[in-house]
Amino acid sequence: MTCTPHPATFRLLDAYVGWDEPAGGEPGVDGIVGFDDPAGLRLAHQGADPEGPIRDQLLPWFPDPRLAPGCGPCGWYLLVPGERRLLRRDGCGGAFTPVWPPDRDPGPLREPVSVAARGHRLAMVESDRVLVWRREGEQLAGVIRAERPRWAALGPGDDILVACQGGTDLRRYDSTGGFRGVLRTGAPGEVIGLRTGPERTVWLLTDDGGRLGIHRGGHGRPFRPATVDELAAALPPSALTSADEDGFCLGEKGPEGPETRCFTWQGLPRDPAPPATDTYLTSGSYLTTLIDSGISRCRWHRVRVDAEVPAGTAAAVEIVVSEDGRYEESDWQASAAGATDFLVDQPPGRFLRLRLRLSGDGGSTPVVRRIRLDFPRVTSADLLPPAFREDPAADDFTERFLSLFDATLDQLDRVIERYPSLLDPAGVPDQALPWLAGLLGLSFEAGWDARTRRALLAAAPELYRRRGTPWALREAVRIVFGVTPVVDELATDRRWAWLGAAQRGDGPAQGLGAVRLFGRSASRFRVGGTAMGSAPLRAFGTPDSDPFTAHAHRFRLLLPAGSADEAALRRLVERQAPAHTVGSVRTGGAGFVVGSRSTVGVDTAFVPLPAPVLGGAHPVRLNRDGVLRPGPRGLRRGVGVGVVSAVGIQTQVS
Template sequence: MNSLRASLSPAAEGLREMRGRSHWLRCGFVQTALQDEVVTLAPDALGAQSLDSAASFSGGFAGLSFDRHCRVFHPLADGQLEWLAWGKQTQLGIPADIPSPYPLSGAESESGDFGSAAPLPKAIVALACDEADYLYAADPLTPAIWLIDSWQAEIARQIATSGRPLDLCAQQGRVYALLDTPAWLSLSPCDAPQLLPWPLSLPAAERLDVASDGRAFVLLQAGTANAELRCLHDLSLKLPVPFCTDFLIEAPEAELGMRMVFARRPGEDFLCQRLLGRHFSPLPGLHAAGYDGRGIARAPDGRIAYWTARGLRHAAPARARYHTQGRVFGFALDSGLEQTRWGLIRLQACIPPGTSLRVRCYSRDELDDLQPLLRTPPAGEALQPIAEPALSPLPEQAMLDSDGGPGQALYLDSSARPLSAPLPDGFADYEAPVWCAPGRYLWLVFDLSGTRSKTPRLRRAQVEYPGHGLLGQLPRTLWREPSAQDFLQRYLAPIAAMLGEWGAVSEGRQRLLDPRVAPAEALDWLASFVGLALDPVWPEAARRRLIAEAAALFRRRGTLWSLQRMIELLIGAQSVLIETYRLRGGGVVGNAEATASRSVLGSGFRVGGSIGRDGETALPAAAEQPFEGFAHRFSVTVLADLDEEALRAVRKLIETHKPAHTLFDVCTVAVGTRVGVGLHLGLASVIGKSSGFDPMILGDAVLGKGYTLGRPELDRRAPEAGSWQGDGP
């Protein structure tokens, strides 16, 4: 509520805007629709191809299912299954492989052994896969739900049900089954089925899906003209979907809600609806050529998959058909001051060739005797309640009758504003002056014109107030007359807008030199000042940290401290750099054949190996070739579990900033602790450090009772000659 008042309340000067779904729903719509947060012309017949016939679909149900390994399973009419490895496609974008038979074997009931004649499913109508690679098959003739090991193609379990199972779905590690009793169950591979509550007033349903927030939805009278979607957790949440044969729910988006796809009879396009809270809004439909009408599924890439006579196919965006004219009545924008002269209108819109978008402006100082128009919802939606409607009334009919003109044309603003965020694909900035008398309140009315296949799209509208003050810099004799004042105010608006952009960039230029607050688009430019080349794969936070410390890092570039600090700034975790020469003279635990030390306790104490005699060395091969084994080599241990992309970024960073003559290797915590291979107590691995351990005192301590074994850090002696270790801070 506070954010609403802040967006609609008056202020001394600034901008008033309409953007986002919450703002647009305060407007009035006439043959226009709201797709997410974009205003368009209203789709004709919900923008989807429909059949003229009123016959119900009676082709049955055979819901297919994908597992987490991109295998799709499809039931056949005789109780058998077929499967297909999804992913390989032809140049036309269809699956390249043909389905293969999936023969089932073995069946053991929960009540005991069936003997040699092990029963198999008779008629599978629905499938679902869980995260444990079990395939659930619903058989209404048995009636039972069969649990199938998808890798062995063996039936692991037969779950008898109290009614005929009609549909299955999987969500968040659980599988849910819909029965005709009516009832629905929660299933898992080992546990007994859990009966879930069913509303008493709700009749039996035929399709089921569960959203990620836990709400379950069912489809009543599937395939008929009376098909209806209902929510088991909120019976008042319902949606008529005539001739719907199956539906599915996609993952929700934070501000837009979740999309639902409704498959209809063969030859009809799929319908799409957006559910936000408790309100549905239509979305562009999907075209499904050859759909058999027997069920849909979500493919691993997010597309909607269905079955045809030629195998698996994917739905594509349907060709929309729009009304050719529409209008949107904006709500009152309040400047807070009477006789406010409004400035420039800025719109973010997409206007394809053959379409147009015009704007009308109306103003007024008082709302006392205003008789606003009734608010009408976007096409295909129900009227939704809004908070404090008195803050945003619509214009009255008398205002509209006073202006019978075609409205103001918009002008494309092709200038690229410095460091501005990129616009969505197809959208551009448009401008127009406010052409109306001064007033405290301003109403914008948008006229949309298009074709049957194309529509203009409006995402955002902004109006600045008060207007520019360039008239005050001209002699008053030039604008004393009201008509001359109005003309000059509009004539100088483009110049004022250009000067305003230059001033805004000038006032914010100090932000460009601070890596903490500079726009993300300016980071590469800012890094070039200190000679730092930013890798595109680096996170934005890491880029800012590296730029902030680049000057100090480059003063010690190539030193141990500089490399270690760069790695920590990049990945946000600690790292340990070990020069190989520091490990000379040690032994390897349990490896008598080794010629180089990799296991050191503390900072130089050798563990394991035979004790050398007088005049002999424990590592003769390493002593003979000290250069090849130790010189100019170092190891980097990153105390984090990095993915492949992050590990490549770390390697590239080290390769760029290390001394050119050195060699290195990198390991992470994912490698594990390997005694004799990569474990260096006190160097790469410290036992007890940061855990409150105390040093161990011989004769006064028990090993394993909270004491540190070895030195907690490297001995800070002066580096040997030839070392590239710098003086850390």
């Protein structure tokens, strides 16, 4: 929308387009990682694995071997190797107490190594065996003999996995110590953490020469590397927040909100330790290769940095422009401290080079997601008369001054360009869905999730276009409740004024319009045409209008039992049905529904009621279902499967 004499372009530096790292052996990266990570560039971790996870990040899932989460959000087991004791903490805010009271103490443990728990089962790993306990340590279930065991994990059922020192293969046992086989993982390094998850999934934390790796697999499934995000999605994290040589800390819910409680390795309370400051490197730099604009004597315009800079960190950008790629160290232009958007104040040139410097306090790092380079310089000063641009110094000031307003207008242009995305139900946030529904005249039930609301918004144009039709009603119910109903139009249930040839199937039916040939003469009173003793007297209406008043403009919605909330379904039907119709909702009950909750086979018979026999050992009481003799149409046959009836999902025997 902004008027400019020439179209401007830009060059992005990010993980999708590329960061233009120097080629060959030219040094350009020092202490910065994340060039292939969409999250952005950041300072490297200290240690042998600068880009991988660190041990502190994985503590909530792989705690210290002396700790094991127990029952409840605050239940923990603490192994005290020096004192050879096992402690337990049951509730939030409580202290660690011995698992075994003095009268039931099994004696000092024998060189304990680690502890594991799952539900009410407990496993303690010693130097040459694994003790398995039930009922939270009250009953010893078995002893597993193994060579140099280090880690144990309790799986579902009676399965126990044991990892030994120096490898990544797992041995499977039952609680009594019975050997079930070896689970070969193929992961490099040594196991330093072992967990089991849903669907018998096994998670490993390995250490391969200082590089930590996460692997997932299971019995019958090969192990493969996994990420921290996959681990967090599969297993809920524990309350463990930190662990060091002096003790550990747990994040819990207190009476006034979240709070941190810290303990020593003997289970005694202690003050929280200061946060670690040696997680990341404290400085790093990155130098791009020569970025070619493709324009001789190009006037580079603007540099914009999309970054997240926490307190105690900094991100600085320097640029240099040249026509032939040669420059001096004094030619670099540095951005102001904390600036993420600045103009290029360099002579015209075809090539630009950028240098990024990151710094931090060791405990956190800045993250640079994207850098945008705008060129060539196009401002509203180009629209001014030449008299305003005669003085080079004044011209430079005018361009820089007007670029401030151009930047604001450019942001407005971007907002206007992105306006159609606000009407995309798949792209707006969940909080904006009711607002978008208000524009379309839709109303949401409180219980509908975001997925259902997005599907309704996406289908709204077609639902409005075909509103009032059976298709639109079925589609709305399918989107909201996930089941396709049957729309039964009652007007089709009665064949008013049709000749009998259509029922015999020997020819096309012949309609007679509004002429009444047969119908309710047996149930409605007609003078001279109805037996007085066989029909009730009704004092309203005329029988001639029955074809229009009894079933016309009425429909019924049929759904399986338990498939939808009937009250919410009725409200939806009222909103979607045509105004001149009356709809009703019927869901399946607990009766015998063929094809839904029953099986029809060779041993299933549909037969009429037995003929009543008066007298005898078991006399029959006459009731409404008693038949003394056949009617005028002959003996009743009942339901004959495959003869004159079709048994399916809509056939109900009650």
